[in-house]
């Protein structure tokens with residue numbers, strides 16, 4: 001990123017809360033954060049700390065309680081739905097299918113931001129969708145009914161839909177949560193590849209729970225704790241004392257060649 005290029009995403013003094021009246025809870029307070037093209041950020045933190053709520057606010061689905069979110073230099077709340085669909089895409093934690101459709105049709109739907117009138121080239125879109133299904137190892141399921149997929153299969157199909165949507169900023173809520181060990185690697189390698197693509201340069205933000213996958217693939221970490229947040233390059237944030245402060249659990253670090261593995265040892269709460 002040179003000085004003239006705005007970050008893909010900026011949070012300025014961002015405050016995020018849930019509930020109202022007596023049950024209002026502030027989850028994140030006055031966060032300043034920037035995501036530049038080429039970066040792969042993982043958002044970490046214990047259950048209920050506010051990762052999903054923050055992602056939804058950053059994606060423009062929820063209004064902040066304070067501050068603002070800029071996407072490619074524009075206020076996200078003042079950006080049209082069509083522009084937003086090209087700038088950012090969000091993979092939700094779960095997919096809710098209201099009706100049966102083929103896996104291929106569900107992925108082609110990701111091309112919607114690029115389809116105008118009745119004249120779009122469905123063949124090109126189908127070819128892109130098949131390519132994306134191949135990348136998530138789901139090509140053999142293209143004619144299957146989305147309502148009959150397993151949880152992990154459905155999430156990988158949703159990731160293929162996001163790939164064909166092809167936004168500048170990929171936002172994902174626990175993309176590896178339903179995946180087996182091999183599929184977790186497939187998903188994280190894909191996201192790493194997305195963040196490292198050139199022309200146009202993209203960025204990835206993913207809420208995650210697996211610290212070791214984060215250590216291996218993310219370039220940067222935003223770690224949410226009670227009343228504070230740590231952010232920076234992955235190696236500087238994934239430190240046992242910082243993890244203990246955020247998770248209330250001690251960690252043992254195992255050095256394995258160039259890799260560091262983090263083993264949760266004991267709750268300190």
Ligand SMILES: Nc1ncnc2c1ncn2[C@@H]1O[C@H](COP(=O)(O)OP(=O)(O)OP(=O)(O)O)[C@@H](O)[C@H]1O
Nearest residue numbers: 018019025027045046047048049050051052053054
């Ligand atoms: N609509 C709502 N009204 C009130 N509280 C809510 C609402 N939505 C979420 N919350 C609360 O806000 C907190 C943050 O929830 P959120 O889903 O953002 O956490 P998370 O960090 O993504 O958790 P997890 O790791 O378990 O997925 C939780 O305590 C949750 O119960």
